[in-house]
Amino acid sequence: MTHADALVLFGITGDLAKKKLFPALYELTRKGRIDDMPIIGVARSDWSVDQLRDRARESLPEGVPDVVERLCSQLRYVRGDYTGAETFAKLSAELEGYDTPVSYLAIPPSLFDDVVSGMAAAGMNDRGRVVVEKPFGRDLASARELNNILHRHLREEQIFRIDHFLGKEPVQNLMVFRFANTLLEPVWNRHYIDNVRITLAESFGVDGRGGFYEGVGAVRDVVQNHLLQMVALLAMEPPSSADPAALRDEKVKVFKAMKAVDPAKVVRGQFTGYLDEEGVEPDSDTETYAAMSLEIESWRWAGVPFCIRTGKAMAETVTEAVVQFKTPPRLLFSEHDETPRPNELRFRMKPDDTITMTLQAKQPGTDMISRAVDLAVDYERALGGDGPEAYERLLNDALLGDPRLFARQDGVEEAWRVIEPVLANPQPVIPYAPGSWGPDAADAIVPGEHCWDAAQLSRRSN
Ligand code: NDP
Numbered sequence: 001m002t003h004a005d006a007l008v009l010f011g012i013t014g015d016l017a018k019k020k021l022f023p024a025l026y027e028l029t030r031k032g033r034i035d036d037m038p039i040i041g042v043a044r045s046d047w048s049v050d051q052l053r054d055r056a057r058e059s060l061p062e063g064v065p066d067v068v069e070r071l072c073s074q075l076r077y078v079r080g081d082y083t084g085a086e087t088f089a090k091l092s093a094e095l096e097g098y099d100t101p102v103s104y105l106a107i108p109p110s111l112f113d114d115v116v117s118g119m120a121a122a123g124m125n126d127r128g129r130v131v132v133e134k135p136f137g138r139d140l141a142s143a144r145e146l147n148n149i150l151h152r153h154l155r156e157e158q159i160f161r162i163d164h165f166l167g168k169e170p171v172q173n174l175m176v177f178r179f180a181n182t183l184l185e186p187v188w189n190r191h192y193i194d195n196v197r198i199t200l201a202e203s204f205g206v207d208g209r210g211g212f213y214e215g216v217g218a219v220r221d222v223v224q225n226h227l228l229q230m231v232a233l234l235a236m237e238p239p240s241s242a243d244p245a246a247l248r249d250e251k252v253k254v255f256k257a258m259k260a261v262d263p264a265k266v267v268r269g270q271f272t273g274y275l276d277e278e279g280v281e282p283d284s285d286t287e288t289y290a291a292m293s294l295e296i297e298s299w300r301w302a303g304v305p306f307c308i309r310t311g312k313a314m315a316e317t318v319t320e321a322v323v324q325f326k327t328p329p330r331l332l333f334s335e336h337d338e339t340p341r342p343n344e345l346r347f348r349m350k351p352d353d354t355i356t357m358t359l360q361a362k363q364p365g366t367d368m369i370s371r372a373v374d375l376a377v378d379y380e381r382a383l384g385g386d387g388p389e390a391y392e393r394l395l396n397d398a399l400l401g402d403p404r405l406f407a408r409q410d411g412v413e414e415a416w417r418v419i420e421p422v423l424a425n426p427q428p429v430i431p432y433a434p435g436s437w438g439p440d441a442a443d444a445i446v447p448g449e450h451c452w453d454a455a456q457l458s459r460r461s462n
Contacts, residue, residue, distance in 0.1 A: 219290050291445050
């Protein structure tokens with residue numbers, strides 16, 4: 001893998017650059033990872049390079065001035081429309097003498113074609129890499145079309161599809177926890193695990209972005225990408241080597257073994273008040289909540305439901321995966337007719353990064369009664385320090401040429417295949433109150449007597 005020697009940022013005047021990319025570049029500058037590398041912004045605004053530097057300063061209000069100025073000194077600006085050949089001629093001249101430029105497309109996907117064709121016509125695509133922002137399509141057909149557009153001018157190994165969720169420290173931790181702890185492997189299968197439940201809940205609504213959210217909905221926004229990626233990390237086989245292809249191959253195998261979701265078994269919800277948001281159709285049936293159960297037809301997982309749910313305007317902001325083991329038999333040494341609760345392993349990624357294993361222990365006293373106790377690790381307390389922010393890590397990986405945390409074409413298309421029926425035949429949305437846990441109908445998604453979250457049930461019964 002060859003380290004990049006130049007970075008091109010299409011969309012440098014946009015929102016993503018301001019909120020995420022400048023802060024990521026700042027951190028990389030602070031750590032000395034992009035010393036002397038030209039950062040060439042390309043956009044339509046009639047800005048001078050000094051105006052671009054002001055934008056960088058504005059985006060980094062808490063930055064150490066020396067570091068901000070170092071970053072600013074590396075900025076250059078090419079003004080131009082992506083539909084014009086002269087834009088790419090100017091860019092090509094700026095890149096003269098650089099062998100491995102990385103071009104980041106922080107632009108809407110509708111512009112990808114113009115940009116990659118423009119780059120190709122200027123002879124820029126035979127070297128370097130291209131990072132593309134999500135969304136990777138709206139469904140299987142549009143994802144294929146987008147991939148075809150990219151493949152007309154680029155080889156798959158040059159394309160780095162960014163899903164910032166995969167760059168998060170706790171998500172990476174899932175992988176280490178699974179494959180660096182021998183004790184898990186023998187029980188990590190259908191013989192010991194009853195079900196897996198994943199929640200990605202946000203306590204806020206659409207935050208004034210109704211116009212954007214209306215055309216997307218929860219399934220496209222987070223299920224097809226973030227939640228399916230989490231399922232893949234929990235369910236995949238150990239990669240056969242450290243080779244980047246090995247990890248991505250294993251994730252794709254999980255998607256391939258997944259049945260397409262039965263739309264009749266999906267619960268879609270919409271929080272009350274969504275219809276009053278600006279940019280939302282008065283009769284919109286866009287879901288702000290979705291819950292479903294996924295089936296993986298493999299020797300390891302057949303019969304173990306992976307239940308996933310996500311929602312906006314929920315009771316809490318929380319991202320977690322709970323692996324629930326099978327219920328043990330009745331306590332035969334107890335005089336009470338007691339069946340202990342099953343063990344659980346809880347990976348909480350937001351708001352805190354913790355792993356909790358729930359075990360059973362004897363309740364002190366004369367009776368033989370078991371009680372649940374938690375063995376919990378708070379990563380920050382135990383290991384200290386934060387890892388890099390997701391965009392910083394992923395941008396660094398793209399510059400290094402490490403594709404492990406980026407989505408590959410086959411994985412993206414398989415994930416769309418799995419959820420395609422939900423998009424093609426959506427169930428009507430069920431209203432739910434903001435601040436709740438979504439429609440009650442979703443309780444039926446979790447099998448048997450289990451529930452999404454024990455804490456949630458106890459709150460309900462209080
Ligand atoms: P913006 O609309 O804020 O920015 C778009 C950028 O593209 C601007 O720099 C704009 O330049 C440039 N541009 C648009 N059309 C042209 C053109 N014809 N010629 C030249 N430049 C053009 O978008 P965002 O930054 O919000 O989003 C970019 C991508 O990132 C999208 O794919 C989005 O889905 C994704 N994304 C965004 C997130 C966010 O928080 N914003 C989060 C996750 C993903 P100018 O303004 O100078 O005309």
